[in-house]
Amino acid sequence: MDLTNEDDQTFIKLQTSHSNLKTLLKTSTKIESNYEKLDKKFETIQENLNMASKRVAPLQSLSIANRALETRINRAISPALSLLQSFKHFESLQKKLLRTASKLSSENKPTTKRLKNLIKYVDRVNKLHESISTISGECESAVHKLQEVVEFLSRTKATDHYRTERLRETLATLKVVCETEVDSMRFDGILDEALMNLQDEFEGLLQKLRHEGQFGDYDGCLGSDLEVEVLGRICETLAANDCLDICIDMFVKVRYRRAAKALMRLNPDYLKIYTPEEIDEMEWESLETAISLWIQHFDLAVKTVLVSEKNLSNRVLGNIMDGIIWPECFIKIADKIMAVFFRFGEGVARSNKEPQKLFKLLDMFDSLEKLKSDFSGIFEGEAGADIRSRFRELEKLIVHASSRVFWEFGLQIEGNQDGLPPPQDGSVPKLVRYATNYLKNLAVDSYSAPMARVLKTEQLWKNGIFSDTENDQDLLKDAILNVMEAIVRNIEYKKSRYNDKVLAQIFAMNTYWYIYMRARNVELGRLLGETYMKKTYRRAAEESAYMYQKQAWGSLVRLLNREEIRGVNGNLEGVGGVVRGKMESFLVGFDEMCQRHRGVYKIVSDADLREQIKSATVRLVVPVYTEFFDVYSEFLIGVKSCLSPDSIEALLGEIFEGGEGGKSNLARRDSMNLMDRRVSVDRPRFGKDRRRPEFDDSDL
Numbered sequence: 001m002d003l004t005n006e007d008d009q010t011f012i013k014l015q016t017s018h019s020n021l022k023t024l025l026k027t028s029t030k031i032e033s034n035y036e037k038l039d040k041k042f043e044t045i046q047e048n049l050n051m052a053s054k055r056v057a058p059l060q061s062l063s064i065a066n067r068a069l070e071t072r073i074n075r076a077i078s079p080a081l082s083l084l085q086s087f088k089h090f091e092s093l094q095k096k097l098l099r100t101a102s103k104l105s106s107e108n109k110p111t112t113k114r115l116k117n118l119i120k121y122v123d124r125v126n127k128l129h130e131s132i133s134t135i136s137g138e139c140e141s142a143v144h145k146l147q148e149v150v151e152f153l154s155r156t157k158a159t160d161h162y163r164t165e166r167l168r169e170t171l172a173t174l175k176v177v178c179e180t181e182v183d184s185m186r187f188d189g190i191l192d193e194a195l196m197n198l199q200d201e202f203e204g205l206l207q208k209l210r211h212e213g214q215f216g217d218y219d220g221c222l223g224s225d226l227e228v229e230v231l232g233r234i235c236e237t238l239a240a241n242d243c244l245d246i247c248i249d250m251f252v253k254v255r256y257r258r259a260a261k262a263l264m265r266l267n268p269d270y271l272k273i274y275t276p277e278e279i280d281e282m283e284w285e286s287l288e289t290a291i292s293l294w295i296q297h298f299d300l301a302v303k304t305v306l307v308s309e310k311n312l313s314n315r316v317l318g319n320i321m322d323g324i325i326w327p328e329c330f331i332k333i334a335d336k337i338m339a340v341f342f343r344f345g346e347g348v349a350r351s352n353k354e355p356q357k358l359f360k361l362l363d364m365f366d367s368l369e370k371l372k373s374d375f376s377g378i379f380e381g382e383a384g385a386d387i388r389s390r391f392r393e394l395e396k397l398i399v400h401a402s403s404r405v406f407w408e409f410g411l412q413i414e415g416n417q418d419g420l421p422p423p424q425d426g427s428v429p430k431l432v433r434y435a436t437n438y439l440k441n442l443a444v445d446s447y448s449a450p451m452a453r454v455l456k457t458e459q460l461w462k463n464g465i466f467s468d469t470e471n472d473q474d475l476l477k478d479a480i481l482n483v484m485e486a487i488v489r490n491i492e493y494k495k496s497r498y499n500d501k502v503l504a505q506i507f508a509m510n511t512y513w514y515i516y517m518r519a520r521n522v523e524l525g526r527l528l529g530e531t532y533m534k535k536t537y538r539r540a541a542e543e544s545a546y547m548y549q550k551q552a553w554g555s556l557v558r559l560l561n562r563e564e565i566r567g568v569n570g571n572l573e574g575v576g577g578v579v580r581g582k583m584e585s586f587l588v589g590f591d592e593m594c595q596r597h598r599g600v601y602k603i604v605s606d607a608d609l610r611e612q613i614k615s616a617t618v619r620l621v622v623p624v625y626t627e628f629f630d631v632y633s634e635f636l637i638g639v640k641s642c643l644s645p646d647s648i649e650a651l652l653g654e655i656f657e658g659g660e661g662g663k664s665n666l667a668r669r670d671s672m673n674l675m676d677r678r679v680s681v682d683r684p685r686f687g688k689d690r691r692r693p694e695f696d697d698s699d700l
Contacts, residue, residue, distance in 0.1 A: 079145055083135065090185070094189075100117065100121045116226075121194075121198075122237050125241075132191060139179075139182060199238065199243070202250060203250050209258065211259065221312075223312065235251075235320060251329055255313075260336070291364060303374055306333075309334065310334075335386075346394060346397060348364070349401040353401060361401055364398050414489045426504075426510055426602055428604060429494065492508075494507065510604040545613060549616055555589070556586055560586055611656075613656060618653070622652070
């Protein structure tokens with residue numbers, strides 16, 4: 001019984017334990033499930049924390065950027081406040097400047113008091129300029145600081161895009177306002193008006209300084225010390241305000257007018273005539289007087305008037321740009337004065353070189369030599385280099401005026417600068433005629449010796465030493481040869497411009513023969529040498545004559561070639577047709593060539609040349625024509641207006657004798673019985689005498 005109870009109790013305990021264990025297992029399972037859910041929540045929380053950390057990080061950067069922005073804004077305020085103070089100071093200076101300007105306007109006379117007030121006015125203009133410069137610099141600083149703020153916001157994104165854009169627009173507006181305001185102060189405000197007033201004052205004072213009294217009484221100074229001081233202060237102020245060019249231009253113009261007006265009291269009316277053409281039109285007595293006055297006035301202008309202007313330029317402009325401006329300004333004034341004298345001297349030197357002008361040219365050269373030392377001292381330094389160079393060039397031009405004309409004329413001939421087309425009739429150009437006869441006159445003893453000495457002086461200027469290998473005559477010969485060679489190049493250039501090859505050869509033949517005949521047996525020919533004359537001009541004329549024969553008449557002669565006729569031998573009708581065709585072509589070409597010789601071509605009126613050309617042409621044409629005429633006369637019966645060999649020769653003689661008649665003479669062709677008018681075949685044949693024609697000058 002008791003055992004049973006114990007067993008029951010044990011069983012009950014076991015059931016209870018079992019139930020408890022079962023419950024415990026269920027609870028453990030539930031806890032495990034809860035742990036798994038808790039892990040998932042922790043993971044979610046971790047993710048949320050990470051996300052929150054990422055979202056908080058920009059706020060930290062923004063906080064740092066805000067602190068940096070605050071610093072930059074504070075730094076940008078200071079330049080803006082300083083800028084406002086500068087604007088107030090500028091307004092104060094404006095009022096003071098206006099009061100001083102009012103005092104100046106009430107004093108019209110150039111008294112000492114007014115000059116002192118003018119100095120005070122200049123000082124206040126300088127202060128106003130400094131104030132504007134300060135404002136300009138502060139505007140740049142304010143803009144720069146604001147630019148830093150905009151860049152900082154754009155980089156750090158401390159505010160939204162809209163506010164950044166508005167700030168950027170504000171920056172752009174500030175830039176425009178600063179630039180506009182400063183430009184207005186400089187160019188449209190009271191400073192601009194003050195600078196205009198100073199320019200007027202500057203010009204008025206310069207006008208007041210005049211060359212008074214006799215030139216010999218000058219002490220080399222113009223104006224009082226106070227006047228010069230005022231001019232210098234005004235000039236410095238204008239230069240500091242970007243008006244240096246205006247100042248220099250005004251100084252040069254006014255002082256040039258004053259110096260020129262002083263010299264005009266000498267009545268140098270002759271200086272109005274300065275071109276070579278105008279000088280050539282002057283009477284010799286008038287030109288002599290003009291050159292004498294030029295020598296006196298040139299010396300006076302350099303030693304008196306320009307010395308005074310040089311001193312004034314130094315005193316007024318000496319403090320500008322460390323003293324490098326005033327020499328250039330003086331040179332500009334002097335250059336305007338000296339240019340008038342230079343151009344007259346150059347005009348005399350470049351004008352036609354009549355023998356009597358040589359002595360006055362030497363007077364001019366002597367005066368320049370005496371003035372050379374003073375001239376170099378007055379126009380010293382780099383600034384005066386050009387005017388000293390022109391002085392030397394004028395001296396050189398006077399020394400070798402004659403040879404200089406040859407070089408220039410030679411260049412004109414070589415470059416065909418006469419502007420004229422080649423003669424339409426092949427005659428000798430006027431330029432060649434003039435040049436040849438000019439050289440011919442120069443080579444005579446009365447001109448060659450002085451000209452040779454001038455050329456030797458020229459060599460000294462050019463090389464620094466005299467040449468031991470060349471005497472005076474060699475230098476003169478070289479100078480003339482250069483011009484003669486230029487003439488040859490000009491002739492060849494004009495020759496190349498002809499479209500008609502025959503006319504080109506006639507032109508060259510005429511021109512070279514003209515030069516040869518004018519130069520030989522005179523001093524020019526002896527100076528150049530007979531060998532040179534024959535080699536250069538006679539040979540060129542002969543070669544042109546040969547080419548003329550070949551191109552003008554050789555083409556006609558070739559029409560009578562018998563090779564084509566031999567090709568149809570045995571066929572009389574064919575031979576007759578070829579013969580008549582050749583004869584008709586020859587007569588048409590001959591007629592045309594004769595007409596061109598009468599109406600277009602012109603062989604110079606040199607009897608010997610024309611006779612030699614005629615003889616050479618007759619020897620070239622008539623024998624061939626005669627032979628053709630004799631051999632084929634039986635086929636020429638039906639050829640209308642056929643000419644006999646004698647008629648051909650007569651017509652050739654007529655055109656080379658310069659006769660008139662044109663078509664009428666050529667049209668008088670007899671209706672002839674060819675069998676009765678046949679010419680003997682004993683005449684010389686072309687084949688036996690075909691050579692370049694030689695010009696026989698034994699009788700010339």
